[in-house]
Amino acid sequence: MKKGLLPLLMIALFYSDSIFMIFFPENAFDGAYIPAPHFFIIGLLFMSVFYDRNAAIKYGFLFGFLFDLFYTELLGAYLFFLPLIVYITSKLTKWLQSTFITFFIIILFDIALFEMIVYGLNLLVQRTEVSFEPFVSMRLYPTLALNALYYILFAIPLRNAFQKLKNIFG
Amino acid sequence: MPQFLTNKRLIILLGSIIILVALIGFSIRDRGNITWPEKFVKDVTGFGQNIISKPVSVVEEFFDNVGRLRNTYEENEKLRTNLDKLAQLESDVIRLEKDNVELRKLLEKEESLADYEPVQATVIARNPDRWYDLITIDQGESNGIEPDMAVMTASGLVGKVKSTSKFTSTVQLLSANDAQNRVSALIQSDKSNYGLIEGYDEEKRMLKMTKIPSDAKVEKGQFVTTSGLGGVFPKGLVIGKVMDLVPDEFGLTQTALVEPAASFYDLEHVMVSKRTMTEVLPKEESRQQVLIEEEGL
Incomplete structure (x- = not known):
C-alpha cells in the first residue's frame, strides 16, 4: 500500500498542470502574457533533492515520455530534457547550500533553461515563429512568475511529503 | 573535466541525443495517424485524465455560471430583441431546407459537401506546455472519429x-502554427471568393486568409466559411468575419485578416463533424459537368 504513494504523488503532479489549464482563464491579461505551468517539473526537482536523484531521473524519463505523447505530440522533448534538468539540479545543489532561497533560485534557473530549450526546439521544428524578444516578455517572465508563486505556496508541503517518503523507504 | 565526462556518461549522452533527434524526426513527419503503442499510452493516460478532469470541470463550470449570473438581466434584454427576429429566420430556414431537398432530388444529387454528422465531445485536457495549441477530447475511434475531421463549437x-x-483524440486548433494546416475557405458575398486559411497572427489574434484573387471585392464584415473543396471539412462551417484586406507581397493575390467566430480559449464542449460525402468529385459520368463548372470559377 505504502509503495504506491510515490507514484501516486507523481501522477497527481503530472495531471496538475492540465488541471491548472482548465481553471486558468486563457485569455487573462488579454492574451498578452502566456504563463505556462511547470508544476510537475518543480515536483520532480523536489524529488531529486529530498528523495533520491536516480529515482527522479527515472520518473522524469517516464513522465516526460507520457507528457510528450499525450500533450505535445512532439516526442523526445520532455523525455530527454526532464532527466537532464534533474541532473543539472543535483550538481548545482551539491555546490550551493540547499536552503529554500537558493533552491528557489535554482528552480527558477531550471525552468528558464527548460523553457528556452523547448523554445529552441519548437523554433527548429517550425511550430512557432515567435522571435526571442517577444518570447522573453510574453512567455518567459510570466512563466517564471507563475511558477515562483507555486513554489512559494507549495515548497514546504512538497519538501515534507518527499522527506516523509524518504523516511518510509530510505 | 575528466571526471565530468567519463566514457560511460559520454556514451549515454551521445546515445540519447541520437534517440532525441530520431524521435523528433519521427513525430514531426507527416503521418496519417499515430502508431499503436502511442495509441495505447494515450488511452491509458487519457483514462486518468478523464477521471481527474471531469469533476474539476464541473467545479469550474459552477464558478463560471455564478459569474454569468451577474449579467443575466442585460443578456436577457438583448436576447429578447433577437428572439423576435429568430422566429422569422427559423421558418425561412425550414422552408429553404425543404426547397433544397426537393431541388436536390430533382437533380439526383442527394449527397452534398455540406452534409455531416456531428459527434459531441468534451475537452478533457489542453496542452499545458502552451507552445502548440492542442486539446484532447474524450471521443475516439470507438465513436467513429478519424484524423482530419473538422472540430467546431x-x-x-x-x-x-x-x-x-x-x-481519445487530439485536436489541433486553427491557432496552432502549422504550415501544413490549410483550410479551403470562401468569403460569402454575391460572388463567392475562394481562398485558404493559412496561419494565425498571434499579435492581432486573427486568422490569415491567403490566395484571394486580387480583383475580388471583399468588404469588411463579410462572413468566411469553409468551402468544402479541401476534401476534409464539410461546406458551410462558419470560420469568422473579414476584418481587413491587404495585398500580398507580390501583389498578385490578397490576404484577408479574419476574426475567428469561435473562441479558441476556454473550450469545454466541441462537436466533431463526420463528413458523409468524402469525394469532391462525383462519379465518372457526371465528372464532365463538374469540369465545366470549375472552369467557370
Whole structure:
C-alpha cells in the first residue's frame, strides 16, 4: 500500500498542470502574457533533492515520455530534457547550500533553461515563429512568475511529503 | 573535466541525443495517424485524465455560471430583441431546407459537401506546455472519429482532429502554427471568393486568409466559411468575419485578416463533424459537368 504513494504523488503532479489549464482563464491579461505551468517539473526537482536523484531521473524519463505523447505530440522533448534538468539540479545543489532561497533560485534557473530549450526546439521544428524578444516578455517572465508563486505556496508541503517518503523507504 | 565526462556518461549522452533527434524526426513527419503503442499510452493516460478532469470541470463550470449570473438581466434584454427576429429566420430556414431537398432530388444529387454528422465531445485536457495549441477530447475511434475531421463549437470552426486513439483524440486548433494546416475557405458575398486559411497572427489574434484573387471585392464584415473543396471539412462551417484586406507581397493575390467566430480559449464542449460525402468529385459520368463548372470559377 505504502509503495504506491510515490507514484501516486507523481501522477497527481503530472495531471496538475492540465488541471491548472482548465481553471486558468486563457485569455487573462488579454492574451498578452502566456504563463505556462511547470508544476510537475518543480515536483520532480523536489524529488531529486529530498528523495533520491536516480529515482527522479527515472520518473522524469517516464513522465516526460507520457507528457510528450499525450500533450505535445512532439516526442523526445520532455523525455530527454526532464532527466537532464534533474541532473543539472543535483550538481548545482551539491555546490550551493540547499536552503529554500537558493533552491528557489535554482528552480527558477531550471525552468528558464527548460523553457528556452523547448523554445529552441519548437523554433527548429517550425511550430512557432515567435522571435526571442517577444518570447522573453510574453512567455518567459510570466512563466517564471507563475511558477515562483507555486513554489512559494507549495515548497514546504512538497519538501515534507518527499522527506516523509524518504523516511518510509530510505 | 575528466571526471565530468567519463566514457560511460559520454556514451549515454551521445546515445540519447541520437534517440532525441530520431524521435523528433519521427513525430514531426507527416503521418496519417499515430502508431499503436502511442495509441495505447494515450488511452491509458487519457483514462486518468478523464477521471481527474471531469469533476474539476464541473467545479469550474459552477464558478463560471455564478459569474454569468451577474449579467443575466442585460443578456436577457438583448436576447429578447433577437428572439423576435429568430422566429422569422427559423421558418425561412425550414422552408429553404425543404426547397433544397426537393431541388436536390430533382437533380439526383442527394449527397452534398455540406452534409455531416456531428459527434459531441468534451475537452478533457489542453496542452499545458502552451507552445502548440492542442486539446484532447474524450471521443475516439470507438465513436467513429478519424484524423482530419473538422472540430467546431456552436459558434464556428476551431480546428481539426490531429490524431486518434481508441477513446481519445487530439485536436489541433486553427491557432496552432502549422504550415501544413490549410483550410479551403470562401468569403460569402454575391460572388463567392475562394481562398485558404493559412496561419494565425498571434499579435492581432486573427486568422490569415491567403490566395484571394486580387480583383475580388471583399468588404469588411463579410462572413468566411469553409468551402468544402479541401476534401476534409464539410461546406458551410462558419470560420469568422473579414476584418481587413491587404495585398500580398507580390501583389498578385490578397490576404484577408479574419476574426475567428469561435473562441479558441476556454473550450469545454466541441462537436466533431463526420463528413458523409468524402469525394469532391462525383462519379465518372457526371465528372464532365463538374469540369465545366470549375472552369467557370
